[in-house]
Amino acid sequence: MKKVILCVLPIVALTLLAATVFAEVKNPDTFVKVTYGTIPTLDPATAYNTTSAQRIENIYERLVRRDGSFTDKFVPVLATEVPTIENGLLAADGLTYTFPIRKNVKFHAGGDLTPSDVEYSLERTMVTDQDGGPSWMLLEALIGDGATRDADGKIKDGIFEKIMSAVEVQGDNVVLHLPKAYPPLMGILANSWSAIQDKEWVIEQGGWDGTAENAPKANNPEFLHETLQKIMNGTGPFLMKSWDPSGDFVFERFEGYWGEKPKLKRAIFKPVEEWNTRKLMLMNGDADYVTVDAMYVSEMQGLNGIKTYRVPQLAVSAALFCQKINPDQNTSIGSGKLDGEGIPPDFFADIHVRKAFMHAFDRELYEEDVLQNIETIPTNPNVPGLPYAIDVPVYEFSLDKAAEEMKQAWGGQVWEKGFKMTITHNSGNEKREKAALMLAENIMSLNPKFKIEVANVEWKDYLVKYKNFQYPLFIIGWGADYADPHNFLYTYMHSNGAYGKFAGYSNPEVDKLVDEGIATVDPAKREEIYKKLQNLWYTEAIGLCIYQNTDIRHYRDWVQGFVPNPQDDDASEWLFQLSKDEAK
Numbered sequence: 001m002k003k004v005i006l007c008v009l010p011i012v013a014l015t016l017l018a019a020t021v022f023a024e025v026k027n028p029d030t031f032v033k034v035t036y037g038t039i040p041t042l043d044p045a046t047a048y049n050t051t052s053a054q055r056i057e058n059i060y061e062r063l064v065r066r067d068g069s070f071t072d073k074f075v076p077v078l079a080t081e082v083p084t085i086e087n088g089l090l091a092a093d094g095l096t097y098t099f100p101i102r103k104n105v106k107f108h109a110g111g112d113l114t115p116s117d118v119e120y121s122l123e124r125t126m127v128t129d130q131d132g133g134p135s136w137m138l139l140e141a142l143i144g145d146g147a148t149r150d151a152d153g154k155i156k157d158g159i160f161e162k163i164m165s166a167v168e169v170q171g172d173n174v175v176l177h178l179p180k181a182y183p184p185l186m187g188i189l190a191n192s193w194s195a196i197q198d199k200e201w202v203i204e205q206g207g208w209d210g211t212a213e214n215a216p217k218a219n220n221p222e223f224l225h226e227t228l229q230k231i232m233n234g235t236g237p238f239l240m241k242s243w244d245p246s247g248d249f250v251f252e253r254f255e256g257y258w259g260e261k262p263k264l265k266r267a268i269f270k271p272v273e274e275w276n277t278r279k280l281m282l283m284n285g286d287a288d289y290v291t292v293d294a295m296y297v298s299e300m301q302g303l304n305g306i307k308t309y310r311v312p313q314l315a316v317s318a319a320l321f322c323q324k325i326n327p328d329q330n331t332s333i334g335s336g337k338l339d340g341e342g343i344p345p346d347f348f349a350d351i352h353v354r355k356a357f358m359h360a361f362d363r364e365l366y367e368e369d370v371l372q373n374i375e376t377i378p379t380n381p382n383v384p385g386l387p388y389a390i391d392v393p394v395y396e397f398s399l400d401k402a403a404e405e406m407k408q409a410w411g412g413q414v415w416e417k418g419f420k421m422t423i424t425h426n427s428g429n430e431k432r433e434k435a436a437l438m439l440a441e442n443i444m445s446l447n448p449k450f451k452i453e454v455a456n457v458e459w460k461d462y463l464v465k466y467k468n469f470q471y472p473l474f475i476i477g478w479g480a481d482y483a484d485p486h487n488f489l490y491t492y493m494h495s496n497g498a499y500g501k502f503a504g505y506s507n508p509e510v511d512k513l514v515d516e517g518i519a520t521v522d523p524a525k526r527e528e529i530y531k532k533l534q535n536l537w538y539t540e541a542i543g544l545c546i547y548q549n550t551d552i553r554h555y556r557d558w559v560q561g562f563v564p565n566p567q568d569d570d571a572s573e574w575l576f577q578l579s580k581d582e583a584k
Helices: 050-059 115-128 135-143 159-166 185-189 199-204 275-283 294-300 351-359 363-370 399-417 430-444 459-467 485-493 508-519 523-539
Strands: 013-017 030-035 064-066 074-076 096-100 167-170 173-177 238-243 249-253 266-271 306-321 419-426 450-457 473-479 543-556
Touching: 030 275, 050 238, 050 249, 050 266, 064 185, 115 135, 115 159, 115 167, 115 173, 115 199, 135 159, 135 185, 159 167, 159 173, 275 294, 294 363, 294 430, 294 543, 306 351, 306 430, 306 485, 351 399, 351 430, 363 430, 399 430, 419 430, 419 459, 419 473, 430 450, 430 473, 430 543, 450 459, 459 473, 473 485, 473 543, 485 508, 485 523, 508 523
Parallel strands: 030 266, 419 450
Antiparallel strands: 013 306, 064 074, 096 173, 167 173, 238 249, 249 266, 306 473, 306 543
């Protein structure tokens, strides 16, 4: 029996809040969005955060994209058809996908789209395979191996030849050859890392030349030093007009677009960390959308000229304990020793330390005071809404039990000597700040020798630091790349996962189960595997889930065209759908 990944029924509750005052539309051809996220990179092969993805997905295009509110239905974009067994473009065994490529499509810089551009773009993402990047998904699907390098960082023999043979051009078509059936493939192809680039243009910028011989030179580029980190050239309805890495990002309508032209001429995305400023901009009409975290939603009730959408997310934020901290020039671990003035790099390798922190989180208080009972706290990363999701035990809030665990940590040395460290969160995210403060205050209350500071770092810099193993405890979120438990449990638990890797977590049993889960077709067997993994999240005390997102999106009521999807979080915005009209 073939399993359907997930069909999301309409989940939006649209509420018009006292829209009896018809304000004049400001800048009717410009959409202004104000949030607190900044962008580390614009390279589709390495970008792996929703803020970068929003820019990429509006400027570049993929073969397909998700259809409206669905996570498992797709519409063609640069392909003219979505492969199915019925139309003959998907082989009955699930191993061959054929994509007819659209003709008469122009890149923003003037080049013509060809099937070779599609082949090159997918291969380039796999060849690039940056540490902590998105390449693992295409690699796993198309060559059956989620990494181009082994555990020691050495390039695997023959890996690039496998990549080159997995994608080929046949006339006007691009054909993908899979080693085994991979149900989530279409969801992977619908996202930013599968964006199609102009091969000749990328090579002119100094990018990979498209040969297996020179692939090692393009493999694992230094973060923030990627070929396309600051430049863009897509086929989408918008192009990048300008970008200040710490300021505004400006989109401009691409007048040479092959499809239906969007109604908006431009869009401006502004990073503003301070809530009251964001709120004032929305109320004055200087912004058409602003980020409203859960603790501020009540302030927006009953305000004129605002409409809201409640959008539950396939997403989770968690605090992860790094078990292999990088001590080099690290200001977050004090002395780097267990001497009362710091922590050693493997401080969190002791499960008693991890359990102490787990017992120090007051879920009930956090859910009520911070999440305002709008969002919930899942028990593990396979959040409700995903297949095979179950509730597993949680570490109850108990300072007595936290103290008991700390007394056992490091053979009693932690309790006797004390420690000093810093918990860091990304600037502007108050939910993560509140979680960090709660953990710090409760742990420090156990013993006067325990000292924890809480610091904030701008998002683009935060991404660099955690990938350099600089944070002893990092708080980060994950939204579904595709609606399958593998996408979440691989990410958080596998030793090669985007977060598991940088938490320094490695458990052969977990890795084996994760690999078996995605390779197994039988739903009953998958269910058994994922149940074991979810329980291991608890018994191993890998990390602490702090919230499953529910976005309450606030727009001026003159904004039309928003379509919700549980994979699109606050940072996401499909500009081609939007228009601004006088409120009715």
